[in-house]
Protein backbone atom coordinates (compact mmCIF):
# COMPACT_ATOMS: atom_id res chain seq x y z
CA UNK A 1 0.00 0.00 0.00
CA UNK A 2 1.20 3.49 -0.80
CA UNK A 3 2.36 5.04 2.44
CA UNK A 4 -0.06 7.61 3.80
CA UNK A 5 -2.63 6.69 1.19
CA UNK A 6 -5.99 8.34 1.65
CA UNK A 7 -8.00 5.31 2.71
CA UNK A 8 -11.72 4.82 2.43
CA UNK A 9 -13.26 3.66 5.71
CA UNK A 10 -14.61 0.11 6.04
CA UNK A 11 -18.19 1.38 5.85
CA UNK A 12 -19.13 4.33 3.72
CA UNK A 13 -22.45 5.52 2.39
CA UNK A 14 -23.10 7.87 -0.50
CA UNK A 15 -25.69 10.59 -0.17
CA UNK A 16 -26.97 13.00 -2.78
CA UNK A 17 -28.01 16.52 -1.96
CA UNK A 18 -29.36 17.82 -5.24
CA UNK A 19 -30.08 21.37 -4.07
CA UNK A 20 -27.26 21.62 -1.49
CA UNK A 21 -29.64 22.25 1.42
CA UNK A 22 -29.67 18.93 3.34
CA UNK A 23 -26.06 18.09 4.17
CA UNK A 24 -26.58 18.81 7.85
CA UNK A 25 -29.79 16.78 8.06
CA UNK A 26 -28.03 13.95 6.25
CA UNK A 27 -24.98 14.08 8.50
CA UNK A 28 -27.28 13.96 11.52
CA UNK A 29 -28.33 10.45 10.45
CA UNK A 30 -24.68 9.31 10.51
CA UNK A 31 -24.23 10.92 13.89
CA UNK A 32 -27.20 8.98 15.26
CA UNK A 33 -25.73 5.77 13.86
CA UNK A 34 -22.35 6.56 15.43
CA UNK A 35 -24.18 6.99 18.75
CA UNK A 36 -25.50 3.46 18.16
CA UNK A 37 -21.88 2.33 17.83
CA UNK A 38 -21.54 1.97 14.04
CA UNK A 39 -19.16 4.32 12.26
CA UNK A 40 -20.06 5.00 8.65
CA UNK A 41 -18.39 7.70 6.59
CA UNK A 42 -20.77 9.90 4.61
CA UNK A 43 -19.75 10.50 1.02
CA UNK A 44 -21.53 13.36 -0.72
CA UNK A 45 -21.87 12.42 -4.37
CA UNK A 46 -23.05 14.34 -7.39
CA UNK A 47 -22.51 13.43 -11.03
CA UNK A 48 -21.62 15.72 -13.88
CA UNK A 49 -25.03 15.09 -15.44
CA UNK A 50 -26.76 16.08 -12.21
CA UNK A 51 -24.75 19.31 -11.98
CA UNK A 52 -25.79 20.09 -15.55
CA UNK A 53 -29.48 19.38 -14.85
CA UNK A 54 -29.48 21.53 -11.72
CA UNK A 55 -27.09 24.20 -12.96
CA UNK A 56 -24.75 23.76 -9.97
CA UNK A 57 -20.97 23.60 -9.64
CA UNK A 58 -18.94 20.88 -7.86
CA UNK A 59 -17.53 23.39 -5.37
CA UNK A 60 -21.04 23.78 -3.89
CA UNK A 61 -21.04 20.13 -2.76
CA UNK A 62 -17.78 20.53 -0.85
CA UNK A 63 -18.93 23.81 0.69
CA UNK A 64 -22.21 22.27 1.89
CA UNK A 65 -20.40 19.25 3.32
CA UNK A 66 -17.84 21.40 5.13
CA UNK A 67 -20.57 23.56 6.63
CA UNK A 68 -22.43 20.47 7.88
CA UNK A 69 -19.27 18.94 9.35
CA UNK A 70 -18.57 22.19 11.21
CA UNK A 71 -22.14 22.65 12.39
CA UNK A 72 -22.38 19.15 13.85
CA UNK A 73 -18.73 18.96 14.93
CA UNK A 74 -18.32 15.68 13.03
CA UNK A 75 -14.93 14.19 13.88
CA UNK A 76 -15.07 11.00 11.80
CA UNK A 77 -14.32 10.52 8.12
CA UNK A 78 -16.27 12.03 5.23
CA UNK A 79 -15.64 12.49 1.52
CA UNK A 80 -16.85 14.25 -1.60
CA UNK A 81 -17.37 11.98 -4.61
CA UNK A 82 -17.02 13.12 -8.22
CA UNK A 83 -19.66 10.65 -9.30
CA UNK A 84 -19.54 8.85 -12.65
CA UNK A 85 -16.80 11.01 -14.15
CA UNK A 86 -14.90 10.36 -17.34
CA UNK A 87 -11.78 11.92 -18.85
CA UNK A 88 -13.91 14.60 -20.55
CA UNK A 89 -15.76 15.56 -17.37
CA UNK A 90 -13.34 15.07 -14.48
CA UNK A 91 -11.45 18.36 -14.54
CA UNK A 92 -14.00 20.58 -12.86
CA UNK A 93 -14.14 18.12 -9.94
CA UNK A 94 -10.42 17.93 -9.25
CA UNK A 95 -10.16 20.77 -6.75
CA UNK A 96 -13.16 19.84 -4.63
CA UNK A 97 -13.31 16.03 -4.54
CA UNK A 98 -11.20 13.41 -2.79
CA UNK A 99 -13.21 10.46 -4.10
CA UNK A 100 -13.61 9.77 -7.82
CA UNK A 101 -16.06 7.31 -9.35
CA UNK A 102 -14.37 6.42 -12.61
CA UNK A 103 -17.12 5.37 -15.02
CA UNK A 104 -15.96 3.05 -17.76
CA UNK A 105 -19.35 1.69 -18.84
CA UNK A 106 -19.07 3.33 -22.26
CA UNK A 107 -16.01 1.27 -23.16
CA UNK A 108 -17.44 -2.07 -22.02
CA UNK A 109 -18.06 -4.27 -24.99
CA UNK A 110 -15.81 -2.28 -27.33
CA UNK A 111 -13.64 -5.28 -28.18
CA UNK A 112 -9.95 -5.21 -27.34
CA UNK A 113 -7.67 -6.40 -30.17
CA UNK A 114 -6.59 -10.05 -30.34
CA UNK A 115 -2.98 -9.40 -29.46
CA UNK A 116 -3.89 -7.54 -26.26
CA UNK A 117 -6.33 -10.28 -25.28
CA UNK A 118 -3.83 -13.08 -25.96
CA UNK A 119 -1.15 -11.30 -23.97
CA UNK A 120 -3.53 -10.97 -21.01
CA UNK A 121 -4.54 -14.64 -21.14
CA UNK A 122 -0.85 -15.67 -21.32
CA UNK A 123 0.08 -13.40 -18.41
CA UNK A 124 -2.68 -14.91 -16.25
CA UNK A 125 -2.58 -18.72 -16.50
CA UNK A 126 -4.03 -18.81 -12.96
CA UNK A 127 -7.37 -17.52 -14.31
CA UNK A 128 -7.92 -20.47 -16.65
CA UNK A 129 -9.10 -23.88 -15.51
CA UNK A 130 -10.18 -24.71 -12.00
CA UNK A 131 -10.00 -21.55 -9.88
CA UNK A 132 -10.31 -22.24 -6.17
CA UNK A 133 -11.43 -19.26 -4.10
CA UNK A 134 -11.72 -19.39 -0.36
CA UNK A 135 -15.35 -18.95 0.67
CA UNK A 136 -16.80 -20.28 -2.61
CA UNK A 137 -17.71 -23.95 -2.21
CA UNK A 138 -17.68 -24.89 -5.91
CA UNK A 139 -14.48 -23.73 -7.68
CA UNK A 140 -14.96 -21.67 -10.84
CA UNK A 141 -14.28 -23.62 -14.02
CA UNK A 142 -13.13 -21.00 -16.51
CA UNK A 143 -11.78 -22.09 -19.90
CA UNK A 144 -9.02 -20.01 -21.48
CA UNK A 145 -11.55 -19.19 -24.21
CA UNK A 146 -13.83 -17.74 -21.55
CA UNK A 147 -10.98 -15.69 -20.04
CA UNK A 148 -10.29 -14.39 -23.56
CA UNK A 149 -13.97 -13.51 -24.04
CA UNK A 150 -14.11 -11.59 -20.75
CA UNK A 151 -10.80 -9.87 -21.44
CA UNK A 152 -12.01 -8.89 -24.90
CA UNK A 153 -15.10 -7.33 -23.41
CA UNK A 154 -13.48 -5.45 -20.50
CA UNK A 155 -9.82 -4.72 -21.25
CA UNK A 156 -10.49 -1.43 -23.05
CA UNK A 157 -12.70 -0.32 -20.18
CA UNK A 158 -9.89 -1.14 -17.75
CA UNK A 159 -7.39 0.80 -19.88
CA UNK A 160 -9.79 3.74 -19.82
CA UNK A 161 -9.94 3.50 -16.05
CA UNK A 162 -6.14 3.59 -15.99
CA UNK A 163 -6.03 6.72 -18.16
CA UNK A 164 -8.53 8.56 -15.99
CA UNK A 165 -6.86 7.34 -12.78
CA UNK A 166 -3.41 8.56 -13.87
CA UNK A 167 -4.88 11.87 -15.00
CA UNK A 168 -6.41 12.43 -11.55
CA UNK A 169 -3.19 11.33 -9.81
CA UNK A 170 -1.13 13.74 -11.91
CA UNK A 171 -3.44 16.66 -11.18
CA UNK A 172 -4.09 15.91 -7.51
CA UNK A 173 -0.47 15.40 -6.51
CA UNK A 174 -0.20 11.63 -6.50
CA UNK A 175 -2.11 8.40 -6.08
CA UNK A 176 -2.16 8.70 -2.30
CA UNK A 177 -4.25 11.87 -2.38
CA UNK A 178 -7.57 10.45 -3.54
CA UNK A 179 -9.86 7.43 -3.36
CA UNK A 180 -10.62 5.65 -6.62
CA UNK A 181 -13.83 3.81 -7.34
CA UNK A 182 -14.37 2.04 -10.66
CA UNK A 183 -18.00 1.74 -11.77
CA UNK A 184 -19.42 -0.62 -14.34
CA UNK A 185 -23.04 -0.52 -13.25
CA UNK A 186 -24.48 1.63 -16.04
CA UNK A 187 -24.29 -1.10 -18.62
CA UNK A 188 -26.74 -3.62 -20.12
CA UNK A 189 -25.65 -6.86 -18.53
CA UNK A 190 -24.57 -7.73 -14.98
CA UNK A 191 -21.03 -8.91 -14.35
CA UNK A 192 -20.74 -12.41 -12.96
CA UNK A 193 -18.28 -13.19 -10.14
CA UNK A 194 -15.79 -14.85 -12.58
CA UNK A 195 -15.97 -11.70 -14.73
CA UNK A 196 -15.29 -9.58 -11.66
CA UNK A 197 -12.19 -11.67 -10.94
CA UNK A 198 -10.81 -11.10 -14.44
CA UNK A 199 -11.62 -7.37 -14.25
CA UNK A 200 -9.78 -7.04 -10.92
CA UNK A 201 -6.71 -8.85 -12.29
CA UNK A 202 -6.73 -6.43 -15.23
CA UNK A 203 -7.13 -3.37 -12.97
CA UNK A 204 -4.13 -4.56 -10.94
CA UNK A 205 -2.11 -4.95 -14.17
CA UNK A 206 -3.12 -1.42 -15.12
CA UNK A 207 -1.88 -0.08 -11.76
CA UNK A 208 -5.26 1.27 -10.66
CA UNK A 209 -5.30 1.37 -6.84
CA UNK A 210 -9.03 0.79 -6.74
CA UNK A 211 -10.57 0.94 -3.25
CA UNK A 212 -14.14 0.23 -4.24
CA UNK A 213 -15.72 -1.29 -7.31
CA UNK A 214 -19.31 -1.04 -8.50
CA UNK A 215 -20.30 -3.96 -10.67
CA UNK A 216 -23.75 -4.27 -12.13
CA UNK A 217 -25.52 -6.84 -9.99
CA UNK A 218 -28.20 -9.24 -11.11
CA UNK A 219 -31.79 -7.93 -10.95
CA UNK A 220 -33.27 -4.46 -11.31
CA UNK A 221 -32.13 -1.50 -9.24
CA UNK A 222 -34.92 0.92 -9.99
CA UNK A 223 -34.69 4.48 -8.72
CA UNK A 224 -36.20 5.07 -5.31
CA UNK A 225 -38.00 1.73 -4.94
CA UNK A 226 -37.14 -1.75 -3.74
CA UNK A 227 -35.03 -4.31 -5.60
CA UNK A 228 -36.80 -6.37 -8.25
CA UNK A 229 -35.21 -9.73 -8.86
CA UNK A 230 -34.26 -13.09 -7.45
CA UNK A 231 -33.10 -12.55 -3.86
CA UNK A 232 -31.42 -15.97 -3.59
CA UNK A 233 -29.47 -15.35 -6.79
CA UNK A 234 -28.45 -11.87 -5.59
CA UNK A 235 -27.25 -13.32 -2.27
CA UNK A 236 -25.21 -16.01 -3.99
CA UNK A 237 -23.54 -13.53 -6.34
CA UNK A 238 -22.98 -10.92 -3.64
CA UNK A 239 -21.30 -13.53 -1.40
CA UNK A 240 -19.18 -14.74 -4.33
CA UNK A 241 -18.21 -11.18 -5.24
CA UNK A 242 -16.99 -10.63 -1.67
CA UNK A 243 -14.90 -13.80 -1.87
CA UNK A 244 -13.53 -12.80 -5.28
CA UNK A 245 -12.48 -9.40 -3.91
CA UNK A 246 -10.66 -10.91 -0.92
CA UNK A 247 -8.95 -13.33 -3.29
CA UNK A 248 -7.92 -10.58 -5.73
CA UNK A 249 -6.54 -8.39 -2.93
CA UNK A 250 -4.26 -11.21 -1.80
CA UNK A 251 -3.36 -12.50 -5.27
CA UNK A 252 -2.85 -9.22 -7.14
CA UNK A 253 -1.82 -6.81 -4.40
CA UNK A 254 -4.83 -4.53 -4.73
CA UNK A 255 -5.54 -2.19 -1.77
CA UNK A 256 -6.41 -4.20 1.33
CA UNK A 257 -9.58 -2.17 1.91
CA UNK A 258 -10.99 -2.85 -1.59
CA UNK A 259 -14.73 -3.36 -1.26
CA UNK A 260 -17.97 -3.56 -3.19
CA UNK A 261 -19.95 -0.47 -4.05
CA UNK A 262 -23.70 -0.83 -4.53
CA UNK A 263 -25.07 1.89 -6.79
CA UNK A 264 -28.73 2.91 -6.90
CA UNK A 265 -28.65 1.52 -3.37
CA UNK A 266 -31.37 3.67 -1.85
CA UNK A 267 -34.63 2.00 -0.92
CA UNK A 268 -33.42 -1.56 -1.61
CA UNK A 269 -35.06 -2.72 1.59
CA UNK A 270 -35.16 -6.41 0.67
CA UNK A 271 -31.39 -6.44 0.03
CA UNK A 272 -30.25 -4.82 3.26
CA UNK A 273 -30.61 -7.92 5.49
CA UNK A 274 -28.74 -10.00 2.89
CA UNK A 275 -25.92 -7.47 2.71
CA UNK A 276 -25.82 -7.03 6.50
CA UNK A 277 -25.46 -10.78 7.05
CA UNK A 278 -22.70 -11.03 4.46
CA UNK A 279 -20.72 -8.19 6.03
CA UNK A 280 -21.07 -9.70 9.50
CA UNK A 281 -20.00 -13.13 8.30
CA UNK A 282 -16.98 -12.00 6.27
CA UNK A 283 -15.84 -8.79 7.94
CA UNK A 284 -15.95 -7.14 4.52
CA UNK A 285 -16.53 -3.43 4.00
CA UNK A 286 -19.23 -1.76 1.94
CA UNK A 287 -19.93 1.41 0.02
CA UNK A 288 -23.59 1.95 -0.78
CA UNK A 289 -24.59 4.85 -2.95
CA UNK A 290 -27.85 6.72 -2.76
CA UNK A 291 -28.85 10.07 -4.24
CA UNK A 292 -32.43 10.95 -5.12
CA UNK A 293 -34.05 9.56 -2.01
CA UNK A 294 -33.21 12.81 -0.17
CA UNK A 295 -34.88 15.00 -2.80
CA UNK A 296 -38.10 13.02 -2.34
CA UNK A 297 -37.94 13.72 1.40
CA UNK A 298 -37.73 17.42 0.59
CA UNK A 299 -40.96 17.11 -1.38
CA UNK A 300 -42.58 15.12 1.44
CA UNK A 301 -41.54 17.79 3.93
CA UNK A 302 -42.91 20.60 1.77
CA UNK A 303 -46.18 18.70 1.30
CA UNK A 304 -46.56 18.18 5.03
CA UNK A 305 -45.70 21.82 5.68
CA UNK A 306 -48.86 22.71 3.74
CA UNK A 307 -49.52 26.17 2.32
CA UNK A 308 -47.06 27.29 -0.35
CA UNK A 309 -44.96 24.14 0.12
CA UNK A 310 -47.88 21.83 -0.66
CA UNK A 311 -48.91 24.03 -3.58
CA UNK A 312 -45.46 23.75 -5.15
CA UNK A 313 -45.30 19.99 -4.55
CA UNK A 314 -48.61 19.59 -6.40
CA UNK A 315 -47.44 21.87 -9.21
CA UNK A 316 -44.33 19.78 -9.65
CA UNK A 317 -46.46 16.64 -9.86
CA UNK A 318 -48.78 18.23 -12.45
CA UNK A 319 -45.82 19.36 -14.58
CA UNK A 320 -44.18 15.96 -14.23
CA UNK A 321 -47.34 14.35 -15.63
CA UNK A 322 -47.27 16.73 -18.60
CA UNK A 323 -43.61 15.95 -19.30
CA UNK A 324 -43.62 12.29 -18.37
CA UNK A 325 -41.97 11.06 -21.59
CA UNK A 326 -39.14 13.54 -21.55
CA UNK A 327 -38.47 13.11 -17.81
CA UNK A 328 -38.43 9.33 -17.98
CA UNK A 329 -36.43 8.89 -21.20
CA UNK A 330 -32.92 9.21 -19.67
CA UNK A 331 -33.88 6.70 -16.94
CA UNK A 332 -35.73 4.09 -19.02
CA UNK A 333 -33.62 1.20 -17.71
CA UNK A 334 -33.96 2.19 -14.04
CA UNK A 335 -37.64 3.01 -13.60
CA UNK A 336 -40.83 0.99 -14.05
CA UNK A 337 -43.82 3.29 -14.11
CA UNK A 338 -47.30 2.01 -14.91
CA UNK A 339 -48.94 5.17 -16.22
CA UNK A 340 -52.40 3.79 -15.54
CA UNK A 341 -51.51 3.98 -11.83
CA UNK A 342 -50.66 7.69 -11.92
CA UNK A 343 -53.49 9.81 -10.50
CA UNK A 344 -54.53 12.87 -12.53
CA UNK A 345 -53.31 16.32 -11.57
CA UNK A 346 -56.91 17.19 -10.68
CA UNK A 347 -57.15 14.30 -8.27
CA UNK A 348 -53.84 15.23 -6.62
CA UNK A 349 -54.93 18.87 -6.39
CA UNK A 350 -57.51 17.77 -3.81
CA UNK A 351 -55.00 15.84 -1.69
CA UNK A 352 -54.03 16.97 1.79
CA UNK A 353 -50.35 17.30 2.62
CA UNK A 354 -50.51 14.05 4.56
CA UNK A 355 -52.15 12.25 1.62
CA UNK A 356 -49.41 13.50 -0.72
CA UNK A 357 -46.69 12.47 1.75
CA UNK A 358 -48.17 8.99 2.14
CA UNK A 359 -48.22 8.47 -1.63
CA UNK A 360 -44.55 9.38 -1.93
CA UNK A 361 -42.96 8.13 1.30
CA UNK A 362 -41.38 4.72 0.86
CA UNK A 363 -43.45 2.71 3.30
CA UNK A 364 -44.57 -0.10 0.97
CA UNK A 365 -47.17 -1.45 3.40
CA UNK A 366 -48.99 1.89 3.64
CA UNK A 367 -52.30 1.66 1.73
CA UNK A 368 -51.76 5.10 0.13
CA UNK A 369 -48.16 4.45 -1.01
CA UNK A 370 -47.89 4.73 -4.80
CA UNK A 371 -44.56 3.56 -6.28
CA UNK A 372 -45.48 5.02 -9.67
CA UNK A 373 -45.97 8.50 -8.25
CA UNK A 374 -42.76 8.08 -6.28
CA UNK A 375 -40.69 7.05 -9.30
CA UNK A 376 -42.10 9.82 -11.47
CA UNK A 377 -41.26 12.43 -8.83
CA UNK A 378 -37.83 10.84 -8.38
CA UNK A 379 -36.89 11.80 -11.94
CA UNK A 380 -38.72 15.16 -11.77
CA UNK A 381 -36.07 17.08 -9.79
CA UNK A 382 -35.31 19.18 -12.88
CA UNK A 383 -38.71 20.82 -12.36
CA UNK A 384 -37.73 21.90 -8.86
CA UNK A 385 -34.47 23.23 -10.30
CA UNK A 386 -36.55 25.24 -12.75
CA UNK A 387 -38.56 26.71 -9.87
CA UNK A 388 -35.24 28.03 -8.59
CA UNK A 389 -35.40 30.36 -5.58
CA UNK A 390 -39.06 29.65 -5.06
CA UNK A 391 -38.14 26.02 -4.36
CA UNK A 392 -35.02 26.61 -2.27
CA UNK A 393 -36.75 29.48 -0.42
CA UNK A 394 -39.48 27.05 0.65
CA UNK A 395 -36.83 24.54 1.75
CA UNK A 396 -35.35 27.24 3.96
CA UNK A 397 -38.70 28.43 5.30
CA UNK A 398 -39.62 24.84 6.21
CA UNK A 399 -36.19 23.65 7.23
CA UNK A 400 -37.22 21.86 10.42
CA UNK A 401 -39.90 19.63 8.91
CA UNK A 402 -37.83 18.85 5.81
CA UNK A 403 -34.71 18.06 7.85
CA UNK A 404 -36.67 15.74 10.13
CA UNK A 405 -37.76 13.63 7.15
CA UNK A 406 -34.34 13.66 5.48
CA UNK A 407 -32.66 12.42 8.67
CA UNK A 408 -35.32 9.86 9.45
CA UNK A 409 -35.30 8.40 5.94
CA UNK A 410 -31.55 7.85 5.99
CA UNK A 411 -31.31 6.72 9.59
CA UNK A 412 -34.41 4.58 10.10
CA UNK A 413 -35.03 3.23 6.59
CA UNK A 414 -31.46 2.94 5.29
CA UNK A 415 -28.53 3.05 7.74
CA UNK A 416 -30.04 1.07 10.60
CA UNK A 417 -31.47 -1.77 8.48
CA UNK A 418 -28.21 -1.98 6.54
CA UNK A 419 -25.77 -1.91 9.44
CA UNK A 420 -27.67 -2.80 12.60
CA UNK A 421 -31.07 -4.41 11.82
Ligand SMILES: [Zn+2]
Nearest residue numbers: 183185263264
Ligand atom coordinates in the same frame (compact mmCIF):
# COMPACT_ATOMS: atom_id res chain seq x y z
ZN1 LIG B 1 -23.84 4.24 -10.73
